[in-house]
Amino acid sequence: MNRFAQLKRLFIALALALLSLVVGTVGFMVIGQLNLRQAFYMTAITFSTTGFEEVKPLTPAGEIFTSFYILFNLFIFAYFLSVLSKYIFEGELQAIFKKYMSEKDLQKISNHVIVCGFGRNGSKACADLLANHEPVLVVEKDEQLLKTKSGFGEVTTTIVVGDATQDEVLKQAGIERAKAIITTLPKDADNVFVTLTARELNSSIQIIARASDKSTENKLYRAGANSVVMPDEIGGSHMANLVTRPVVIQFLEMLNGMGASKLVLEEIDFAEIRKQTEVVSIRELDIRNKTGVTVIGVKNNRNQIEISPSPDTQIGMEDVLILLGTEDQVKAFMRTFRKI
Template structure:
């Protein structure tokens, strides 16, 4: 805007003071602004020389201002931020089968850490810069972020919802989580949606909006505290599974089709998971959706069945190396 104004002032000044034609005035303005010093179209009058002197000084002030703005932008990190955002966008475009976390508050940050610890690619959608500033790089590492309103189609598309396998909406307001669930279900009909709710009445709304599962942190927290009194050892064991205890355990699932080809027709006894890896088969979800807890040793997992395992991080890694197809 300043540059256009400077050009307009020069053209009008030369036309008015020196009676130059528009083309001559434009030429004189350009050689004055660019300081190339070509010969004038016509000798300048005293008033014209005074105008040129003031006009040159005016353009020097504009140049100094533009340099100041550019220097501030560079040294205050604006340029670095722009390159970071471009790199971030390129990274998100390469993601596939990732998880989108909407909202980076306490629940969103915890979900992000758990997902990253499990090796999943995660994209965070958050519009509050204050919330994002609380996420230190030392704790969370480089986070793939879409800065925008998670209730908008554009934000979810920027997060790659068409390519994502799951979405967690952990926004502070239940109404926003309902809207995110509706939008996500419309944009990606097969995506797995997990939603946070504060009120019990919001649970049915979220399920109707398209959420596959609804989590109520306050209700879970109250139950957890009560069970610490009534069943403390059970809760300590559950804390180990959830990663809150000092000796962390890990739950893992593996579809029957993911087993190595030579193992797919074997029974649980023949798989001999515990002796080979130290992990334990604690359940099996049948293709019909039913669960079998502590499945019998002679059971042969069929197509569509999912085996559930429990073990330490090292035991689960041995399980994956020994049993899963590469």
């Protein structure tokens, strides 16, 4: 709902008040045979129900006009006061102003992640993104869901209340300036629609979409999604692996921040590393001995990932290191190797 629709009743009340002033002034001039100043004075005291003394005795026609004009104004004045009190005393005007200021703030947001839907998957995605210091904006049409979500105030600070399948809502969320969008809406068709719209509005944005049905996966990729996640399928595989590979699952849970020992996966562009030469080997960097972090993978400039690279692997510009370690070890790596 735009601001004009929200202020519609106030505009109607103001228009009726203006119409009453015009009708009263013209009526007193024509029927009451008063000049413009006198007619406006009579209109003002009648409209405001103050009842000051008349400028001169009214003609019979003027008395009849005044009687009907007073009755007409009783309804207009009562409507005007009811609308004005609703906007001022019930906080509706303040809510409109707050929304206006929020929209102004939204225009300043850029390079952020949009999360469509604040259900189980969406709220978890928000929490993890903010834990990694990513700017997050939530799009959710169910205001009650936003209010009842426990700990919501700690999960995100920027909200757009609206239907994510609408172009205007995504534009309000700054889709043109966002770096990624995660769509976790309950219906697969809605996620396909959001994906199509997001790709059309921002050709370079990264799109991660949720799917419930396997047949929707290909549709989402065709619509422009970079990645498709199927929570039900992942959950089933996870439960099976708890039986067949329990130690592996324990390790993965450590990566997800569960348990006493928490591990962190991190990536860093080689261009961000403080170094002496343009090309250097992992052995020369001596990352593990200096920080305790292990380089478990290298993504090269051909978009290929080498798993468990040898110490003699050469890394250079456009390469990305994939690191594994505890939170303290990763922080030590950033202090030691990252450019300030």
